[in-house]
Amino acid sequence: MDADAEVVLHAPPFVRIFKSGRVERLLGNEVLPAGLDPATGVVSKDVLIDPATNLVARLYLPDLAGSPPDRKLPVLVYYHGGGFVIETAFSPTYHNYLNSLVAAAGVVAVSVDYRRAPEHPLPAAYDDSWAALQWVASRPPAEEWLAERGDLGRVFLAGDSAGANIVHQVALRVAAEGLGGAATIKGLLLIHPYFWGAEPLGSESRDPETRAGPEKIWTLVCPGTVGPDDPRLNPLAEGATSMAGLPCRRVLVMVAEEDILRERGRAYYEALERSGWEGEARLMEAEGEQHVFHFRDPKSAKAVSMMQTVVSFLTSD
Structure with a gap:
């Protein structure tokens, strides 16, 4: 053949x-091109961060007509989902979502286009995501929108599915190595996080074939893994780094009732509450919904409610 x-x-x-x-x-x-979004007034552009790895990010700026020229905005660093394998920062799913979120929350957003498996297995995505955050946090900021409008004292890390997994890993690295300068991580947003483990939790399926799905993807993207209890996939596994040192004051974990990954998100939230971390954690569950449902039907009542919660998280002190 x-x-x-x-x-x-x-x-x-x-x-x-x-x-x-x-x-x-x-x-x-x-893929969709960067530029002005007529529906929201948000403008976007693509920026090369590291020529050696071809690391690129798409930046978003809300409509600031009528705003004082010195107005500073929170900075949102967003890591897209897709199992470390599919989607990009330029796909309609993420471009449209970031346009809506940036318009509603009034933030500067940096959507990171990290390298994907299997061509670039982990830790490539983690390394790119860390490099992008370091670039954002550089002082003076490396990019004009960040320099002129970004408030590095209010940086948020957010992502969905594999992107939420990345958020946790990048936050642990911030805790271990620091960011330097004036950059401060104010909050972490984990949407339907891709975490897993060898033993079923709560209502999680016991069916071997069902459980094989998340594990198959993990083996593909991380060939050197020790298995589903790899601490990068299971932050509650033996040997995983404690959450007590997460470098922020607020964490929002979002799960969906019908998502196979639901119990893992709940367990992450509960473990954070027990860890000794001194911040404020919140768990939001969308009843009757599937994994990343808000991308498939962004105008549904639950997706709109979810967006309002995210906006409140990013804008409240």
Whole structure:
């Protein structure tokens, strides 16, 4: 059989990998250009952060007509989801979401286009995400929108699914190494986080075939893993770094009732509450909803409520 036709790994809905090494992504391949969004007045542009790794971010600035020229805005660093395999910072899913969020919250957003597996297995995505945050936190800021409008004393890290996993890992690195300068992480937002583990939690499925899904993706993106209790996938595993030192005062964890990952998000929140961390944690659950439902139907009542909660988190002191 032709090596470019023989499938050696099929992991729906993410990817097919062929014997030749060719990777076929099944979702998240469409891209939208940066620029002015007429619906919200938000303007975006793409910025090269590291030529060596081709690390790029898409920056978003809200409509500031009528605002004082010295008005400073919170800075949101966003890590997209997709199992570390699919989607980009430029896909319609994330471009449209960030336009809406930036308009509603009045923040400067930096959407990070980290390298994806399997071509670039972990820790590439973690390293890129850390490099992007360091770039944001540089003093003086490396980019004009951040220099002119960004308040580095109010930096938030946010992400969904794999992006929420990245948020936790980057926060741990901030705690261990610091950011320097005037940059301060005010809060972490973890939306339907991609965490897992070897043993079922709570109402989590006991069916081996169902449980194999998250584990299959993890093995693909992290070939050197010790398994589903790898601390990067299971922050509650033995040997995982304590959450007590998370470098912020507020954390919001969002889960969805019908999401296979729900129990992991709840367990993360509960472990944070027990850890000795001195900040304020909050858990929000969307009843009857699936994983990242707010992207599929952003105008639904629950998605609108979710957006309002996120905006409140980013704008309240």
